[in-house]
Amino acid sequence: MSGNSDWFAPRGASAEVEEGSVLSPKFDADGLLTCVATDAATGEVLMLAHMNAEALIKTITTGEAWYFSRSRKMLWRKGETSGHSQRVVEMRVDCDQDAILIKVEQMGEGACHTGRRSCFYRAVPLGPKGRGPIALEFRDAEKVFDPREVYGDRKKR
Amino acid sequence: MSGNSDWFAPRGASAEVEEGSVLSPKFDADGLLTCVATDAATGEVLMLAHMNAEALIKTITTGEAWYFSRSRKMLWRKGETSGHSQRVVEMRVDCDQDAILIKVEQMGEGACHTGRRSCFYRAVPLGPKGRGPIALEFRDAEKVFDPREVYGDRKKR
Numbered sequence: 001m002s003g004n005s006d007w008f009a010p011r012g013a014s015a016e017v018e019e020g021s022v023l024s025p026k027f028d029a030d031g032l033l034t035c036v037a038t039d040a041a042t043g044e045v046l047m048l049a050h051m052n053a054e055a056l057i058k059t060i061t062t063g064e065a066w067y068f069s070r071s072r073k074m075l076w077r078k079g080e081t082s083g084h085s086q087r088v089v090e091m092r093v094d095c096d097q098d099a100i101l102i103k104v105e106q107m108g109e110g111a112c113h114t115g116r117r118s119c120f121y122r123a124v125p126l127g128p129k130g131r132g133p134i135a136l137e138f139r140d141a142e143k144v145f146d147p148r149e150v151y152g153d154r155k156k157r
Numbered sequence: 158m159s160g161n162s163d164w165f166a167p168r169g170a171s172a173e174v175e176e177g178s179v180l181s182p183k184f185d186a187d188g189l190l191t192c193v194a195t196d197a198a199t200g201e202v203l204m205l206a207h208m209n210a211e212a213l214i215k216t217i218t219t220g221e222a223w224y225f226s227r228s229r230k231m232l233w234r235k236g237e238t239s240g241h242s243q244r245v246v247e248m249r250v251d252c253d254q255d256a257i258l259i260k261v262e263q264m265g266e267g268a269c270h271t272g273r274r275s276c277f278y279r280a281v282p283l284g285p286k287g288r289g290p291i292a293l294e295f296r297d298a299e300k301v302f303d304p305r306e307v308y309g310d311r312k313k314r
Contacts, residue, residue: 009290018271023281023291034205036193043200048191048256060291063283092277093293095269099205101277112252114175120249120258124180126220133166134180134217136250 004053007060011097018095026098027053032068033100037111040089040103046111047119049078051100063088065102082150084108108145115143115150161210164217168254175252183255184210189225190257194268197246197260203268204276206235208257220245222259239307241265265302272300272307 009024011017017024025033032050039046049067051059055075058066065078065086079085086104093100112119121141124134166181168174174181182190189207196203206224208216212232215223222235222243236242243261250257269276278298281291 006289007286007291021279021293021295023293034191036202036205038200038202043195045193045195045202045258048193048251060281060283061285088283091281091283092296093279093281094205094276095271095273095278096276099276100281101202114252116252119251119253119256121252122178122250124217124248124250124257126217126245126248128218129164132163134164136178136180138178139249 004057007057008053014096017097023093024097025053025056025093025100026096028098030070032070033098035065035067035100035102037065037086037102037104040105044118045120046086046104046106046117056100059088059102060091065104078111079107082108082113084110084145084150086111110144113147113151115145115147116141117144161214164214165210171253174254180250181254182210182213182250182257183253185255187227189227190255192222192224192257192259194222194243194259194261197262201275202277203243203261203263203274213257216245216259217248222261235268236264239265239270241267241302241307243268267301270304270308272302272304273298274301 009022011024027033031052035051036048037046038044050070052068055066055068065088067076067078069076085107088102088104090103110117122136123139166179168181184190188209192208193205194203195201207227209225212223212225222245224233224235226233242264245259245261247260267274279293280296
């Protein structure tokens with residue numbers, strides 16, 4: 001893979017970044033962008049993860065979702081352990097080019113390493129609260145696969 | 158507003174964080190969570206922004222979206238300049254509790270400070286590319302309001 005300057009334009013003034021038609025991503029201090037993955041068919045938000053330049057380029061060239069794991073500090077092809085890969089149907093970049101949206105076809109039913117379809121399976125109730133920390137409410141939390149069968153003792157991938 | 162320990166439980170083991178029913182958010186080194194906002198009616202991803210503990214608590218208690226601006230380093234109620242506020246219909250937290258999803262009713266047509274409905278108005282083409290940086294394709298990029306009228310010379314809010 002050649003240098004990133006083959007892929008990305010240098011960051012210009014904000015009008016250029018926002019209204020221009022050249023990819024000029026803004027990686028944070030750790031070299032990462034945030035990426036939100038949605039189900040291309042239903043629009044459901046499946047997960048949120050991070051991409052470094054290499055993950056972004058691999059996702060673009062292969063059409064499969066690659067991320068960078070902040071906890072494991074390594075590049076990671078979604079589904080490389082679980083088989084639950086993500087085929088990217090469309091990729092979008094946001095106005096200031098520090099966030100990526102991918103609309104994906106999720107293989108193997110679930111995107112979440114806990115066994116759910118989506119990582120967002122708990123609601124935070126709004127409004128005044130009672131004593132103590134906020135209690136979450138499980139929603140759409142049915143498990144679509146058994147994470148112990150899929151991952152064994154390994155961490156999510 | 159009292160201390161955050163009134164609102165959030167201390168972080169426990171990952172099984173607790175993932176399968177428990179208590180809000181125990183994981184703020185990053187800058188004290189931030191990532192938040193994705195979708196249109197509650199259509200599911201469209203509108204924008205991605207950040208919340209510190211105060212923004213999260215204000216969003217929960219008021220039912221309106223509050224964010225923390227990394228560039229301006231300040232708490233920010235979405236729409237405080239533009240009037241384009243976001244009424245939160247539902248809030249979700251993800252498996253490891255470092256990301257928030259809010260499904261919102263977007264006031265004033267557009268969430269994006271450039272005048273579009275969504276911040277994700279440009280597609281990144283997938284597959285092999287030609288010479289030079291990747292060219293973006295505008296999609297759903299129609300302006301629903303005139304940012305100069307709404308913001309004048311001020312930055313997005």
